[in-house]
Each structure stands twice: as C-alpha cells, then as structure tokens.
Amino acid sequence: MASRVLVVDDEKLIVKGLKFSLEQDNMTVECAYDGEEALEMIKNNEYDIILLDIMLPKLDGLQVCQMVREFSNVPIIMLTAKGDDMDKILGLEYGADDYITKPFNILEVKARIKAIFRRNTKKEAPKADTGVLKIRDMKLDCESRALFINDKEINLTAKEFELLEILAKNPNKVYSRDSLLNTVWGYDYPGDARTVDVHIRRLREKIEENPSEPKYVHTKWGLGYYYYV
Numbered sequence: 001m002a003s004r005v006l007v008v009d010d011e012k013l014i015v016k017g018l019k020f021s022l023e024q025d026n027m028t029v030e031c032a033y034d035g036e037e038a039l040e041m042i043k044n045n046e047y048d049i050i051l052l053d054i055m056l057p058k059l060d061g062l063q064v065c066q067m068v069r070e071f072s073n074v075p076i077i078m079l080t081a082k083g084d085d086m087d088k089i090l091g092l093e094y095g096a097d098d099y100i101t102k103p104f105n106i107l108e109v110k111a112r113i114k115a116i117f118r119r120n121t122k123k124e125a126p127k128a129d130t131g132v133l134k135i136r137d138m139k140l141d142c143e144s145r146a147l148f149i150n151d152k153e154i155n156l157t158a159k160e161f162e163l164l165e166i167l168a169k170n171p172n173k174v175y176s177r178d179s180l181l182n183t184v185w186g187y188d189y190p191g192d193a194r195t196v197d198v199h200i201r202r203l204r205e206k207i208e209e210n211p212s213e214p215k216y217v218h219t220k221w222g223l224g225y226y227y228y229v
Contacts, residue, residue, distance in 0.1 A: 008038040011052040035059025069095035073158040167227035176224040
C-alpha cells in the first residue's frame, strides 16, 4: 500500500514540487498551507509521515508539532529556512523526528523519508523479547508500547519510549550518546548526539518527579546514560 504523506508549507511552489516528486515514488501526497489546516487534517486522517515547515501562518510548525505529539506518534520531519542550531533543537524538543534546512535537495528529502520508513519497519518486526517489564513502580508494556508509573499511564513519543526501553532492559549499563543515537535513530541519521540529550530531557520531564534529581534515568558524566536499579 502506498505511503501517505502530508506536506505542510505556505510556499505553494515548494508544496507543488514536493508533491510531484514524492508521487513519482508512488507515495500518496496531501497538502496543507497553514498550521490550523494541517492540525485538522492530522486529527482526521492517518499519515505515514509529515513534512512540516516551521514558518507557517495561523499556527507555526513548532506549535503544530507539539499539539500533534499530544495524540499521535506519526513521524515528523521539520522544514526550516533557518540554518541555526536553535531551530533544530527546538524542533526536536517539540517532538520532531528529523529536520531539513531549506533550500534542500529533493533527493535528500526522499532519503530521510526512506530512512524513517526503514527504521519503523524494523521496529514492527516480531521480537522475541516483547512482553511486560516491571521495575519497582514502573511497568513497560513493550508490545503495546505503553508506560505506567504507579499504575498511571504516561504518554511518551516513539523515540522517548525506545530510549527508555533500551535503558530499562539493561539496568545499570551505561550507554553512550552515540550508541543510543545509532540504536534508536539508525546509523544513517544525519543528526548529532544532542538529539539524544534533548529526548532524554523530555523523557525525564515526563517520568521523574524531579528531573534535576532523577530516580530512573541517570547520567554518567562524560560517558552517557543508564537506568538505575
């Protein structure tokens, strides 16, 4: 079945070019031109991936990304005309999976999309170690990808859950940022280790009573992160 893509950008020439090119790869492409329209379409439809511009009318891309993450883990690639690191970090902070800076090469866009699809396909393959993992007051249901702390469900993005799952399944083992980046995002991911730091910070904000004094996910300074038992 053809992959379903939503392209969100207020520059109609960019949308037209992306739509034409992605359809050449047999993807089904739908388009939105402002943040409010995009959010409504995402709520009412199922997409395999979203290309989301940061600079949008009505609601900007960061706002849309943040709102989408309240109800969906659909992969999001942020598009931005700004090349500074802050936009990239903010995109990741708000739950984006990847980012591309304008002007971009359409071949790069296709490569990023295919890389995300490959990673997701691997994760959907049957695993021998699926099941429920219980550690103290935390329960991870690795099959349904749900997290409960003190019987209260905590909503995590796909990447946040994958990071926690790796650490919790290997308690007290220190993972370097590069190791986590390669395992969760893949060796072909073009981002750097700051991606891991951003997601660990977001994860702690959701699961820790006091993120500055973590109970579960700890830092081994100069080495990486580990799940403490």
